[in-house]
Amino acid sequence: xxxxxxxxxxxxxxxxGRLPPGQYLTTDxxxxxxxxxxxxxxxxxxxxxxxxxxxxxxxxxxELLALPSETPTVDIHCVTKWSKLDTSWQGVSLDVxxxxxxxxxxxxxxxxxxxxxxxxxLEDLLDGQAWIxxxxxxxxxxAEHGGPARLLVPHLYFWKSAKWVRGIRLQDEDIxxxxxxAGYHDYGDPWREQRYQGD
Ligand SMILES: Nc1nc2c(c(=O)[nH]1)N[C@H]1C(S)=C(S)[C@@H](COP(=O)(O)O)O[C@H]1N2
Ligand SMILES: [Mo]
Numbered sequence: 001x002x003x004x005x006x007x008x009x010x011x012x013x014x015x016x017g018r019l020p021p022g023q024y025l026t027t028d029x030x031x032x033x034x035x036x037x038x039x040x041x042x043x044x045x046x047x048x049x050x051x052x053x054x055x056x057x058x059x060x061x062x063e064l065l066a067l068p069s070e071t072p073t074v075d076i077h078c079v080t081k082w083s084k085l086d087t088s089w090q091g092v093s094l095d096v097x098x099x100x101x102x103x104x105x106x107x108x109x110x111x112x113x114x115x116x117x118x119x120x121x122l123e124d125l126l127d128g129q130a131w132i133x134x135x136x137x138x139x140x141x142x143a144e145h146g147g148p149a150r151l152l153v154p155h156l157y158f159w160k161s162a163k164w165v166r167g168i169r170l171q172d173e174d175i176x177x178x179x180x181x182a183g184y185h186d187y188g189d190p191w192r193e194q195r196y197q198g199d
């Protein structure tokens with residue numbers, strides 16, 4: 001080695017070690033959807049959190065927008081190996097949405113308009129790690145990318161960031177979602193390259 005400086009070894013190497021193993025950088029924003037794009041009007045949109053006792057907590061679109069929002073700028077990593085740095089979003093932290101939800105559950109199952117689901121530990125939604133976002137790069141989130149609103153949980157592979165999010169079920173058991181049932185990893189940490197079950 002020696003003549004190649006550490007920052008420029010290999011294809012699409014990110015500055016400051018920001019590219020997880022096996023990933024390459026892209027500047028465009030691919031659309032990855034397992035089915036047709038649901039069209040949900042804002043006036044029809046609701047978001048529901050259901051706790052392990054079956055109690056529902058609901059937000060309308062207007063109620064969501066009335067909550068304090070944040071503007072995270074984060075790197076995102078798709079299991080199909082593209083990563084995109086410094087994406088900027090606006091939305092409501094799950095810390096805000098879950099603040100008054102009574103729960104001792106360990107797991108969350110996210111579900112979407114259109115039927116998509118994905119699972120993760122509840123703790124991965126908390127402490128500034130996840131948002132319900134409705135704007136991307138200063139614009140309304142397009143339907144292809146999950147508008148009116150999607151989950152953003154950038155520290156896990158991007159399949160966990162459910163588009164067209166509709167609600168979250170909090171539960172004591174870990175129930176695999178759409179891709180997890182199809183053989184993708186239950187947790188999906190890009191830094192540990194947890195792509196498939198058994199990784
Ligand atoms: N509802 C829903 N959410 C989804 C998906 C999907 O098919 N349906 N695909 C997932 C996958 S595999 C990825 S990589 C990202 C892609 O988001 P994008 O299309 O905005 O790039 O959305 C995730 N969220
Ligand atoms: Mo993906």
